[in-house]
Amino acid sequence: MDTQEFLGKAIACGTGSEPSDLVLKNTRLFSVVDGSITETDIAIVGDRIVGTHGSYSGKTEFDAGGRVVVPGFIDTHLHVESSLVTPFEFDRCVLPHGVTTAICDPHEIANVLGGEGIRYFLDSSLETVMDLRVNLSSCVPATAFETAGACLEIEDLLPYRDHPKVIGLAEFMNFPGVLARDPKVLAKLAAFQDGHIDGHAPLLSGKDLNGYLASGIRTDHEATSAAEALEKLAKGMTILIREGSVSKDLDALSSILTPDVSAFVALCTDDRNPLDIAEEGHLDSMIRRLISRGARPLDAYRAASWSAANAFGLRDRGVIAPGRRADIVVLDDVRDCRVASVISGGRIVSEALFAKRRIVDPVGLDSVKIARVEPEDFEIPASNRETRVIGVVPGRILTEDLTRTLPSVDGKMRADTDQDVLKVAVVERHKGTGNVGKGFVSGFGMTSGAIASSVGHDSHNICVVGVSDVAMAHAVNRVIAMKGGFAVADDNGVRAQLALPVAGLMSLEPFESVRHSLEDLRAAAKALGCTLPEPFLQVAFLPLPVIPHLKITDFGMFDVNKFQLVD
């Protein structure tokens, strides 16, 4: 059916002169315009709502049983890769929580595979049931002090700018580059002036924030205090309140969601893994908690839909009204945001619907390009000096910069479990350089064994934390053998694992299996004495050299404050 024919049918069905494709009978429509509730049917043709505020008949009728309906939720910023599953499993996992639009940044796969990774997401976005939108990764790699799998300059991004699923440029995390007016940064900003440029400006304020905004950036998901958010709101930004598995800002920011300001607030999860999604939920849990913390339902649901659509130029959605995209969430309970059913682009979400998708072949199945490691690869020569140690803070990606005196045996430094100081290493896995950055970390609490991960932000080399070189080698070798993944090992071998063969970041399994593997991994790490509730999340952020204070890359230990390697 061409557009003209479709419009003719939509108009006819909207006037009620023809039966619609799908009618939700017997709903109570919650308005994100004024918070009122109206009893009505909702008529749908194709992916478009054509009738509200009246009685309709349809070829298919769905009895909502008097339940309240709200517009589909829009997650305004997330990395699908952090769900550890493919876009297709992400779709199947998250859409039932009411998230009918997700705006993703394929930043992780882009760091591994470059353009090939972005193409995989764009191809997949044309097939998912949810409307998966893509912001193009703006800052790959994060720094020059590590080996990444790819580097994306403006000429690498331009071929994707006009793709129908592309919104604009993703979180511009290189704010020092913006303020320093780096020509390569300016070239990216200039090319997207007429589109959207997503922000990422933690703690930026005053005139530095002004300079950053002067470049045309208008959204931010990095505010972690109400004061920070209020300055950004006053300067015209839309604040995306974030609640991920790692970074949790909802409690700190819920007070900004007032009636006057709700048009300028949206929601996002950034990074959320399937275990969290299973236990807590997704945007549905954020809405629930915002309301429980005092937000009016009007403001919470508006932020989750209309305000989000608006901030990202998605003008066809965000309200349940004729002419808008048929993204609708049917609720068992409004204040508690309990999702009963979801309609996505005019289709009732079901396993059968997911089963009909054309699945895009995964890419990067051979992205871990190194041979086995040996225990000796993790040896660290003894030193007379005190040793710099990364201090992990539970539930935060920021680290402490500690100093410890560590024991040596046979001229080699050892982990010291009495002081809770373990070895940490980053094994380069993209280019075959043989680089192994080595150092020490405190805070894991393990008394034996090792845990390794090919998810290591943002370059995604293999990061391993362990008590013994032997266990570290077991864990890393299993990750290599799986072409990426998580592994927990002791000196005798591997105790738990999760294969992540898609670019070393994502599983080929259903999200339910991944969830159970994560539970096994968590238990195995605990059995080694690990005291961190989310050890793999913590390992994954040890290599991120743009977050203070002490980090590690395949080049070695990195002092983020001085922005140089530790000598």
Add this chain to the structure above:
Amino acid sequence: MDTQEFLGKAIACGTGSEPSDLVLKNTRLFSVVDGSITETDIAIVGDRIVGTHGSYSGKTEFDAGGRVVVPGFIDTHLHVESSLVTPFEFDRCVLPHGVTTAICDPHEIANVLGGEGIRYFLDSSLETVMDLRVNLSSCVPATAFETAGACLEIEDLLPYRDHPKVIGLAEFMNFPGVLARDPKVLAKLAAFQDGHIDGHAPLLSGKDLNGYLASGIRTDHEATSAAEALEKLAKGMTILIREGSVSKDLDALSSILTPDVSAFVALCTDDRNPLDIAEEGHLDSMIRRLISRGARPLDAYRAASWSAANAFGLRDRGVIAPGRRADIVVLDDVRDCRVASVISGGRIVSEALFAKRRIVDPVGLDSVKIARVEPEDFEIPASNRETRVIGVVPGRILTEDLTRTLPSVDGKMRADTDQDVLKVAVVERHKGTGNVGKGFVSGFGMTSGAIASSVGHDSHNICVVGVSDVAMAHAVNRVIAMKGGFAVADDNGVRAQLALPVAGLMSLEPFESVRHSLEDLRAAAKALGCTLPEPFLQVAFLPLPVIPHLKITDFGMFDVNKFQLVD
């Protein structure tokens, strides 16, 4: 300076490391986000705000003297032609009232000149100081029961769709065509699905409104009661509250402008002439009146700026913030909306600034393509039947359908001033058909003479109302001689006139001269006994065959309800 260089400068000036081009010192910034007021400087580079909430220095500094500043006002729907001056004089007349963006529909000139008229507006829009945006006229001509100067189908509009000043498709007034699924209508709607399609749906409600909205239309300026506006708001429309010289809806609609709904309300003037603008103002007067009727200043200013920008996809404006277009209104008084100064695209508005514009040569200077008329052309043969008479309602474009018994002399029907029934005629002026539609009208109150106008919506043939055929011929012949305009005549000749030689719609004179000519015309009409406060506005809408109930075209008297000519 290319975009990259510009961004580099904007960022540097935003951080305060370089002096900005222009700094407004000592302002009190009124936030349309939350209604707060902050003392600050405002730094500007080129057409962009780069700094707020701090102290800045600039190459040029403008001391606001502690005055409040608000974002530039956006008129979301208007016809420049109704100001009776060129886009350049409109700019000079309206921008000082704080209207930094005007979204116009060149519907009147398009009815006379077709694509040439649209091109004239697009060319002009690149030169005005204000940001003049264009929605492409969607319904030219209005009906098949008249002779228009042009006909615009989708293939005539497509060449302009991607012009940088084009927003989308203008008021889709042919709502019967939408509901009837006319293929030519569907072709237009289909071509603009990804852009904006402006609405025009007076009194449309229920399922007919749903059908209309299902086509992708999302704005409306034709609501004339709060109930009508509330239904449209509930169905996701942004309501443009209109207050023009003819149609005045502000009093009826002011109650809808509540805190929750102000993000979904914008303002427009539609048709406002220079006399009104001089006496009352423009959007500034609407804001003043909305506040005086109880709206919060936050809601009134938000509707005039951010909400308007939003509804039309103008994402670079609507708040005073770094990164946004430097459209700023400096106010002497907030509640009374008294404009002290205006900054448009980073420039302080002044006569010197207007004088620097490159003026685009006007078009359609020979659009009145007929020879002289004679008094005999207005003769109407006597009839035995009662005569249908258009009943004019002061200040409304809707008419009554009256019946009168009229005197005849020598087999000819005459005006009857005792019954206040005058002759009305529409003289075709585009194609040389010689058509003269004739009939009778009541409500003008004139006891002698005639008034004629080449502004006659929407086809803009020459419409004349008079007591005697001789005076009618004097008035029409003067309009012809002037190549368009207004004329008031008595049996001895012309008493007052205004030449409108640009397509027969717009003057070549400054708006101040036009204002004075309008005062002269009003006085001359009054001297003939005319009791209507705005006789030329009333004459101009007598030929509009899409507004009930009885109208007249060059084909003759037209029954709008039956949608056919009176036999």
